[in-house]
Amino acid sequence: MDRSWINSRRTNVEYENGVQEFLEFAQKNLPDSNNKFYCSCVKCINLRQLHVELIREHLFCDGFCKSYTEWIRHGESVEMPSMSSHKEKVRGDTYDHMDDMIRDFGVESFARAHSYISTRLNEGGKQCYLALYYYQNRWQLFILSPVQNTIVFLSSLGNKPNRQFKNIIDAAMEAS
Structure with a gap:
């Protein structure tokens, strides 16, 4: 085609x-x-x-x-490359199942972490949000107050360049 x-x-x-x-x-x-x-x-x-x-x-x-x-x-x-000399045809929807499994694992793990941390922080009567952010060359999980969460959300809507977005995240982390 x-x-x-x-x-x-x-x-x-x-x-x-x-x-x-x-x-x-x-x-x-x-x-x-x-x-x-x-x-x-x-x-x-x-x-x-x-x-x-x-x-x-x-x-x-x-x-x-x-x-x-x-x-x-x-x-x-x-066509998928294989170790043998023949080539095997694989339907594309095979990949869909793998993506779903990976996505499900990540969502469930994130939900468990969110539940655990929220429970610990909310014991003191504080509301919190979790944020996953690529910070200092690795993915990190941050706990944000409602104000910090709003700042991060609003800055992401404005299509800020990554550097400015990082400065906003840094400021939010220092405030906590």
Whole structure:
């Protein structure tokens, strides 16, 4: 299937036809998905499952993720290298299960940590929030007061450069 449409302008007929072919491809190759598929727009980058019409809207408003050329999230088979001399075809939805398992493990672990820390801090009558932030070259879990949490949230909405965002986090951590 020709994928040159991905680089076309979104107002082009070629792009419109390409989006239609892409959505039909996904529906044909993943028929048991309750009409929900991973959205391949530049904002969702195959992290969110949406209904077809909403995906269509995203692809026209935001554009198609140009690096997504092997549609493994939408049922396309890919060749997997193996130790033996023969090559094996693997359906793309195999990866979906692995992603779900990893995501589930992370969410559950984070929820347990949040519950434990919240219980300990709330014993003193203080409300707190947990924040995961890449700080000093590693991921760290921070405990934030409601004011600090609001500062971090609002600064992330403003699309601040990482350096300014880091300064805000540093100031919030020093205040606690």
